Amino acid sequence: MHRVTLKDIAQMAGVSTSTVSRALKNHPDISHTVKEKIKLIAENLNFVPNAAAIGLRNKSIKTIGLILPNIHSFFVPSMIEGITSVLNSMQFKLMILTSDEDYEKEVHNIASCIDSGVDGILISLTKNTCDLNHLDKAAELEIPIVLLDKSIHQNIFSEVVIDDYKAGKLCFEYLIDKQVKEILGFFGPLSLNITKERLEGFQDAASLHPKIKTYYYFCDSSLDAKDKCSESMLEFPNADAVFIMSDEVMVGVNAAMYKNKHEKNGCKMTRIAISEGYLPQFMDPPISYLKHDGYKLGTIAAQLLLDQIHTNPAKPEIKILDTTFYIY
Amino acid sequence: MHRVTLKDIAQMAGVSTSTVSRALKNHPDISHTVKEKIKLIAENLNFVPNAAAIGLRNKSIKTIGLILPNIHSFFVPSMIEGITSVLNSMQFKLMILTSDEDYEKEVHNIASCIDSGVDGILISLTKNTCDLNHLDKAAELEIPIVLLDKSIHQNIFSEVVIDDYKAGKLCFEYLIDKQVKEILGFFGPLSLNITKERLEGFQDAASLHPKIKTYYYFCDSSLDAKDKCSESMLEFPNADAVFIMSDEVMVGVNAAMYKNKHEKNGCKMTRIAISEGYLPQFMDPPISYLKHDGYKLGTIAAQLLLDQIHTNPAKPEIKILDTTFYIY
């Protein structure tokens, strides 16, 4: 049983397919009565326009591809929500691909996007991605691309990121305000650009306070963070403050600190994190944090991409989002 | 600058578009030399076949829609990974839509899938969804549908779920084995089918042990779980065991128990959870759990859907996955 088409409706209504097409789109050339009649028939026949045909005709399948380094990050869901909120309002669809922190997969995902004929690409880079050559193919085909969150700075593609440098700096300053003396700093993997920038901001702020002792840890995973944190608390029993770079790190650090709570003063340490915002309230005590707003990031990136799609070619634009403190 | 098409290549190679099409698909009718020549040209011209045209011609856009009740759940990422792993191997694309636990949005998402012309739908239901009427439109259009995880039992659509009843039962029995006497049971919202089934299994097992005291809590969110757990520990200071229905609940319960650790014996209670597996290791002490394998669920559901797509019409099939214990 084949799908109902414009032709079927036309036959049924005794008009041409063009009239049906126009009627269903409320084209002024079609009389009200005919419109009503056609719409009724379409309704009854359960007509649904063929997306592929529309895509072919209009040279746009109204879909954008989202390539993520991984899908397990705490940050991802809110980002996706932000993206879909603006996409849906423009009846665009979203195709999500994950690279699993694997550069090769990322390359493949780009190819998939191209093959699928997406109208634009939103991409957050793998921690193993150190250049953007794989984006060239897409660029040659004039597919708009926006980098978001995990990015590499350049002047070819647009970017939407948070001000990581400033975030790191603000967190250090927050701790200083709290009169701490010895800080354990837990970061993500150094291969990540955001790690480098947060670290840099943190260190630059620290350089103004030479008396403050700071120890840096770079953690590959939550589990790694847990181990490193446990060690650090034995090694630096006098540390009175903790900086946590991300939610992933937070899970591990918090677990380790609990473990050491009774013997050490883990629970009394001053803690500040950069977080998406869900987890901190469930730490004990709740952890104050600088909010890394994924939703906002998503909306802005999606909006920017849609702009580029409709007004191409656009010159690259870079948007840097600010962060805000949430103190418990 | 328009996209390169078969026609362009044909012109360049001095052959017809049909020959180009066949050559690029390694059709045996085309000589090796011509194939090589055409492939080279296609490569040089950066040819990428138009997905919409292919979709139109083949009446399949090789895409399936995944509708999720929410995207924040801990369970979601591994499920998506499972799904994409089988989809990718068949060059199918995935379109993800989220309903935000809103029935209306779910209805709308179904419509979006239909409009997009997906080849099949994978859907996990909202906690506010109590019937499947909104799936009828898709069913009439003969779009294969598979329900996964959050489902409603019926005999029209296929389902892939875990054995929630058994999971609840097994958890109770686990606690009994540990000689516990008084159990605090933390569940998700009762509107969820999986809550009902896990509860039922738990209670049925409990009914065989009338001496064991059990207290039930139904939590709408992690935060709610935290509150309820705090209260419960004050109200039942002698409770010596905890059952946790899900990761969301676990986050809250764990936070509350930490808070009461010093005054109460929270940390010494026997705990068992149903979990995706990531979080338990970061609880303190790590929480033993019955693994709710999202990855596996995803692969099986996706496989089932693809089967239905290729051999439709298929009669509904229901797959119930088992769970396994991971004990710390």
Added chain:
DNA sequence: ATCGAAACCGCAAACGTTTGCTGTTGATAA
């Protein structure tokens, strides 16, 4: 020399929509 089969390739229709152009009405104004 003739036949047949294999190797190779093109024609044209089809998939379902959209839209520029054309053409037919009927009514109104001159």
Added chain:
DNA sequence: TTATCAACAGCAAACGTTTGCGGTTTCGAT
């Protein structure tokens, strides 16, 4: 009466790919 115009609707091409069918060449076998 005729010119003008608005309202209405159809024709046919176009989007890019696939594929059934048919046609031509080549070549070996007879």
